[in-house]
Amino acid sequence: MSNEKKRSAEAMTNWAIRCLEQQGATNEVAQSMASHLVAGDLLGFRTHGLLRLRYNLQALAKGATKGAGQPEVIQRRAAIQLWDADLLSGLYVLPLAISRAIDMARDYGTGTLVIRRAQHVAALAVYLEQATQAGMLIQMMCSTPAQEVVAPHGAKSACFSPNPFAIGVPTAGQPVLLDMSLSMTAAGKVRTALAEGRQLPYPALITPTGDYSCDPQTFVAEKPSVLASLGGEQLGYKGTGLNLFSEFWTLGLSNYGRADAAAEDGDANTVWLQVVDPTALMTAGAFERQAQQLVNAVKAAEPIDPNQPVRVPGEGALATRERQLRQGISYSAATWRQLEWCAEFCQQPLP
Amino acid sequence: MSNEKKRSAEAMTNWAIRCLEQQGATNEVAQSMASHLVAGDLLGFRTHGLLRLRYNLQALAKGATKGAGQPEVIQRRAAIQLWDADLLSGLYVLPLAISRAIDMARDYGTGTLVIRRAQHVAALAVYLEQATQAGMLIQMMCSTPAQEVVAPHGAKSACFSPNPFAIGVPTAGQPVLLDMSLSMTAAGKVRTALAEGRQLPYPALITPTGDYSCDPQTFVAEKPSVLASLGGEQLGYKGTGLNLFSEFWTLGLSNYGRADAAAEDGDANTVWLQVVDPTALMTAGAFERQAQQLVNAVKAAEPIDPNQPVRVPGEGALATRERQLRQGISYSAATWRQLEWCAEFCQQPLP
Numbered sequence: 001m002s003n004e005k006k007r008s009a010e011a012m013t014n015w016a017i018r019c020l021e022q023q024g025a026t027n028e029v030a031q032s033m034a035s036h037l038v039a040g041d042l043l044g045f046r047t048h049g050l051l052r053l054r055y056n057l058q059a060l061a062k063g064a065t066k067g068a069g070q071p072e073v074i075q076r077r078a079a080i081q082l083w084d085a086d087l088l089s090g091l092y093v094l095p096l097a098i099s100r101a102i103d104m105a106r107d108y109g110t111g112t113l114v115i116r117r118a119q120h121v122a123a124l125a126v127y128l129e130q131a132t133q134a135g136m137l138i139q140m141m142c143s144t145p146a147q148e149v150v151a152p153h154g155a156k157s158a159c160f161s162p163n164p165f166a167i168g169v170p171t172a173g174q175p176v177l178l179d180m181s182l183s184m185t186a187a188g189k190v191r192t193a194l195a196e197g198r199q200l201p202y203p204a205l206i207t208p209t210g211d212y213s214c215d216p217q218t219f220v221a222e223k224p225s226v227l228a229s230l231g232g233e234q235l236g237y238k239g240t241g242l243n244l245f246s247e248f249w250t251l252g253l254s255n256y257g258r259a260d261a262a263a264e265d266g267d268a269n270t271v272w273l274q275v276v277d278p279t280a281l282m283t284a285g286a287f288e289r290q291a292q293q294l295v296n297a298v299k300a301a302e303p304i305d306p307n308q309p310v311r312v313p314g315e316g317a318l319a320t321r322e323r324q325l326r327q328g329i330s331y332s333a334a335t336w337r338q339l340e341w342c343a344e345f346c347q348q349p350l351p
Numbered sequence: 352m353s354n355e356k357k358r359s360a361e362a363m364t365n366w367a368i369r370c371l372e373q374q375g376a377t378n379e380v381a382q383s384m385a386s387h388l389v390a391g392d393l394l395g396f397r398t399h400g401l402l403r404l405r406y407n408l409q410a411l412a413k414g415a416t417k418g419a420g421q422p423e424v425i426q427r428r429a430a431i432q433l434w435d436a437d438l439l440s441g442l443y444v445l446p447l448a449i450s451r452a453i454d455m456a457r458d459y460g461t462g463t464l465v466i467r468r469a470q471h472v473a474a475l476a477v478y479l480e481q482a483t484q485a486g487m488l489i490q491m492m493c494s495t496p497a498q499e500v501v502a503p504h505g506a507k508s509a510c511f512s513p514n515p516f517a518i519g520v521p522t523a524g525q526p527v528l529l530d531m532s533l534s535m536t537a538a539g540k541v542r543t544a545l546a547e548g549r550q551l552p553y554p555a556l557i558t559p560t561g562d563y564s565c566d567p568q569t570f571v572a573e574k575p576s577v578l579a580s581l582g583g584e585q586l587g588y589k590g591t592g593l594n595l596f597s598e599f600w601t602l603g604l605s606n607y608g609r610a611d612a613a614a615e616d617g618d619a620n621t622v623w624l625q626v627v628d629p630t631a632l633m634t635a636g637a638f639e640r641q642a643q644q645l646v647n648a649v650k651a652a653e654p655i656d657p658n659q660p661v662r663v664p665g666e667g668a669l670a671t672r673e674r675q676l677r678q679g680i681s682y683s684a685a686t687w688r689q690l691e692w693c694a695e696f697c698q699q700p701l702p
Contacts, residue, residue: 074632075633076460076632077458077459077460077628077631077632078429078459078460079430079459079460080459080460080461080631080632082632107428108428108429108430108431108459109427109429109430109463110430110431110461110463110625112460112461112627137599137600137603137604139596148648151652152649152652152661153661153662154652154654154655154656154662155649155653155654155655155661156652156653156655157652157653158652159648159651167592167595167596167599169595169599169603176599178592178595178596180588180589180592184586202585202586206655210655230581230582230586230589231581231582234552234553235553237531238531238581240649240664241518241531241664242593244518244520244527244529244649244663244664245518245529247645248518248520248527248642248645249488249627251641251645252488252520252629252638252641252642252645253488253627253629254632255633255638255641256641257644257645258648259644274461276431276600277428278603278604280426280427280428280431281425281426281431281432281465281604282426282433282606287603287604287606290602290606290607290608291599291603293608293610294595294599294602294603297510298506298510298595301506301507301509301510302506302507303506304505304506304507304561305505305561308505309505310503310504311505311588312595313588313591313592313595
């Protein structure tokens with residue numbers, strides 16, 4: 001597409017750091033925020049990349065996201081800690097939390113952090129390799145106490161936030177990186193379908209009359225539709241169970257539920273993350289060989305369409321990153337316009 | 352139904368203990384096996400209750416399941432342990448493992464066990480209350496290294512076992528108990544549909560030609576169909592991700608994958624279980640209040656069908672148990688015939 005811009009990850013990261021610093025983030029905070037947003041672009045999670053820089057700059061400008069400070073350790077026991085991020089960006093706090101979890105896993109076998117009031121976390125996928133590069137498995141769940149947009153099974157009104165679920169696993173080759181929502185689709189995908197004037201590929205919405213619908217217009221109606229839990233009309237009780245798993249382990253274990261979330265919390269998130277050190281249970285390298293066998297078994301399964309080999313989670317994203325590291329990150333015209341807004345807002349010319 | 356038999360849980364448990372002892376189980380092992388099978392009946396998980404006593408008695412008789420002994424601790428770090436169950440029944444080993452996990456959670460905040468080579472585990476639901484009664488959250492996953500019956504997304508051949516996933520959560524009221532498979536349906540449900548001569552309610556099977564099918568006959572064809580991962584034709588990549596989560600955390604962390612499972616392993620299972628003590632992060636009772644708020648939110652969601660209130664996982668099972676504890680457990684004529692076989696096999700007359 002001729003309207004696309006291609007820029008190096010390094011140039012875009014450095015530019016985004018300058019913008020974030022201009023809105024009051026310390027260099028340490030700005031570096032972590034910028035590099036994790038660009039990491040989303042690199043992996044192809046474009047709705048969670050620099051497209052969201054504008055949102056972060058505005059949140060810093062109005063003080064909704066803090067640009068300096070440290071998360072507070074609220075309470076802890078040897079292998080688990082509860083943090084309050086005090087409205088710092090998740091893009092800054094989560095890497096600190098994973099680092100702490102890795103240390104705990106070295107000592108105790110597992111390390112667990114529950115973090116409340118973390119602003120924008122973007123794509124969970126961008127954090128996973130911090131653990132896998134240390135030879136560890138990671139599981140992450142995120143929820144948003146001030147949001148209710150996903151319905152439990154059998155209901156036509158919402159009680160859950162959109163809850164992403166992610167795992168990262170080291171193998172003998174490249175890591176497995178899974179990042180998915182526990183609903184039938186994500187709100188962002190509904191908005192994209194709306195902007196492009198097309199129907200959703202399957203009934204992921206539930207209207208106020210209780211009908212499953214593919215129509216994204218219903219999502220912005222005066223009485224809007226809500227997102228269905230994974231499993232949909234027939235198996236939505238499974239997605240409801242998984243959403244409860246996410247919300248008990250995030251909101252419940254943070255002792256900060258929907259009754260506690262203040263209006264100023266806005267999009268602030270609660271995250272559960274846990275790292276497991278496989279060398280607690282076996283010699284170094286043994287887990288990676290077992291994991292590789294599982295990956296090989298998935299890839300050896302007979303494809304339904306001979307032209308579409310069976311994929312392992314993260315495989316496509318890692319290939320996209322490889323290509324974009326060589327050729328530069330592609331930004332669409334629409335995203336570039338958002339970046340031009342940021343450049344002007346911060347008086348930092350784009351690369 | 353006039354063909355049903357009603358018997359007290361106590362009478363059936365005592366009878367099953369005698370049968371299991373007669374096949375060589377120690378009293379301790381027999382008690383745990385019998386009471387956890389009857390617990391499945393009580394909760395209404397009838398395919399995982401005493402219906403499976405015959406299978407367990409035969410496995411004891413031929414030595415496939417050991418009736419005496421202790422699991423071996425293979426390796427450990429403070430908050431995680433790997434056990435080899437040495438082909439003891441999961442019905443005996445899992446309660447021991449949960450007890451150990453609870454102790455670890457008291458000391459470290461979380462306690463994790465990975466157990467390989469555990470024979471029949473029945474329904475994960477029957478173990479959850481051991482943790483919730485101690486005020487703790489529990490998550491369990493189970494896989495079977497010698498089994499391949501669930502396809503990854505995009506494939507028409509299988510590489511996963513049927514992998515149940517369960518959580519138990521204490522609230523201010525009754526616990527939340529979730530026990531579900533990560534595939535579109537369970538093999539047992541396909542066999543039931545086959546026996547009853549009806550189609551599955553949705554396409555949960557994938558035929559050797561790569562078509563999604565509701566027809567249970569395809570499951571017993573010469574080239575059989577396989578089970579689809581949760582999410583099905585459109586969202587099966589999510590179920591595939593969840594199956595990988597289960598198998599990395601069970602088979603991978605047990606260092607005992609499909610390449611290691613010996614022919615004599617048969618149905619032996621690998622289990623990941625983790626207990627979290629919420630008082631590591633907050634005062635006693637605070638988690639239960641948060642959990643109750645989440646339950647209340649689910650129950651307050653507006654039902655699609657006004658006559659079908661929105662359900663919380665475990666609610667139906669706990670009501671079934673309540674009723675059967677008062678009125679006795681109902682056994683169908685077909686199940687009773689299996690129990691008569693057991694009575695004769697062990698020379699232990701039925702109550």
